[in-house]
Amino acid sequence: MGIRSIAAKIALSRASSKITSRQLSLPLSLKGKKLLVLLPSTQRDLTIVKQVLPEITSLFGDRDVHLMACPGSNIQSIFPSKGFQIISPSKSNMNWCNLPTGSFLEKIKKNNFDYIFDTNLEENIFAARILLNFPDAVRFGCRGHLGLPFINLEIKTKYLRDRRLIYRSILEVIAALSGNNPELSKLN
Numbered sequence: 001m002g003i004r005s006i007a008a009k010i011a012l013s014r015a016s017s018k019i020t021s022r023q024l025s026l027p028l029s030l031k032g033k034k035l036l037v038l039l040p041s042t043q044r045d046l047t048i049v050k051q052v053l054p055e056i057t058s059l060f061g062d063r064d065v066h067l068m069a070c071p072g073s074n075i076q077s078i079f080p081s082k083g084f085q086i087i088s089p090s091k092s093n094m095n096w097c098n099l100p101t102g103s104f105l106e107k108i109k110k111n112n113f114d115y116i117f118d119t120n121l122e123e124n125i126f127a128a129r130i131l132l133n134f135p136d137a138v139r140f141g142c143r144g145h146l147g148l149p150f151i152n153l154e155i156k157t158k159y160l161r162d163r164r165l166i167y168r169s170i171l172e173v174i175a176a177l178s179g180n181n182p183e184l185s186k187l188n
Contacts, residue, residue, distance in 0.1 A: 007097040011099055024138060034114050035064055035115045039069050056171065059174060068088075068130065069086070071091050105130075108130070115138045115139075120141070143157070155173045
């Protein structure tokens with residue numbers, strides 16, 4: 001473990017100690033709310049997330065969905081604008097230990113996102129710091145990835161390797177919690 005990763009872990013630990021978990025009120029109100037989708041860093045996962053975007057937009061509406069790429073990645077060719085607002089941080093938006101700079105965090109904090117969907121299934125410290133920047137948002141993602149206080153709605157899925165099904169099952173749970181999926185909401 002290098003000095004950069006140690007410094008990043010210390011910075012994340014400090015930021016996470018300032019966050020308190022808040023209770024969720026159900027059902028979740030998704031329409032008309034602002035969603036930030038933290039995109040994964042690998043090309044394979046980006047392709048899969050692109051395939052589940054229609055389900056995301058059916059839950060939240062396309063004008064309220066913002067996509068954030070990993071710094072330095074070019075997603076414009078993968079995710080044409082189709083009504084999404086794309087945030088593409090540059091390498092200059094990262095500090096020396098690969099966390100977002102303070103100025104970048106302040107800039108995106110002005111968006112006041114209501115929901116954040118972390119699509120990263122592997123460790124991504126840049127995305128982890130973004131999650132901590134929005135303590136009042138409902139932050140959801142796959143169980144066992146980051147946990148509290150980074151994600152306050154962890155969704156466990158029975159799918160271990162099929163990433164497409166992992167994302168779909170997360171969205172099915174969100175739909176059920178919002179009352180949009182009649183089959184799943186019968187379980188309540």
